[in-house]
Amino acid sequence: xxxxxxxxxxxxxxxxxxxxxxKSSGYQIELATTGTDGLLAAxxxxxxxxxxxxxxxxxxxxxxxQSLRGGSINLIPDSDIIILTNxxxxxxxxxxxxxxxxxxxTTPDKLxxxxxxx
Numbered sequence: 741x742x743x744x745x746x747x748x749x750x751x752x753x754x755x756x757x758x759x760x761x762x763k764s765s766g767y768q769i770e771l772a773t774t775g776t777d778g779l780l781a782a783x784x785x786x787x788x789x790x791x792x793x794x795x796x797x798x799x800x801x802x803x804x805x806q807s808l809r810g811g812s813i814n815l816i817p818d819s820d821i822i823i824l825t826n827x828x829x830x831x832x833x834x835x836x837x838x839x840x841x842x843x844x845x846t847t848p849d850k851l852x853x854x855x856x857x858x
Contacts, residue, residue, distance in 0.1 A: 742820070742855050744768045746785070748778030748792040748804065749824070754843060758791075758824070761848030767855075775799025782808055787819050789855065794825040801825065809836050820858050824851065 745767050749755035755771060762769045770785070772778035775796035782790055782804070790808075794801035801823060808816045821837040824846060839854055846854075 742767070742788040742858055744770075744787050745789045745791055745855075746770050746772065746778065746781050746787040748772045748775065748781075748790070748796060748801070750774060750795070750797045751793065758848055758851060761852065762855075765852050773797070775801070775804055779804050779807060782816060782819075787816070789820045789822065789858065790816065791822045791824055791851075794823060794827050805836055822851075822854070 745762060747755065747759060747762070747769055749758070749771070750773050752773065755773065759769060759771050770781060772781050775798040778792065778796070779799055792801050792804065805821060809821070822839045822841060823837045824841045824843060826843050838858060841851065841854070
């Protein structure tokens with residue numbers, strides 16, 4: 741069951757919309773607004789879910805996922821990953837993320853429903 745979420749997104753208005761919806765739905769959520777802050781938080785804390793954009797400041801979402809899951813040691817074995825972005829689906833995330841969602845097609849309610857299914 742997902743309880744604690746790290747949300748990494750540098751688009752402040754959109755991030756705030758999803759953050760508020762998740763928080764009001766009872767999730768413990770931490771928001772990182774740069775790739776560097778998100779990577780540090782993911783390495784130093786335990787999360788049930790990492791929700792992230794691909795287009796970030798300082799590090800891309802791809803770099804973060806590769807750093808956390810791409811090597812011989814999975815640094816986040818107990819964390820699911822959902823990509824939430826405006827970029828068309830990237831096949832490289834197919835095997836390492838539980839879901840790949842397009843922001844313009846994903847309402848906060850739809851996102852919460854998907855999280856509840858994990």
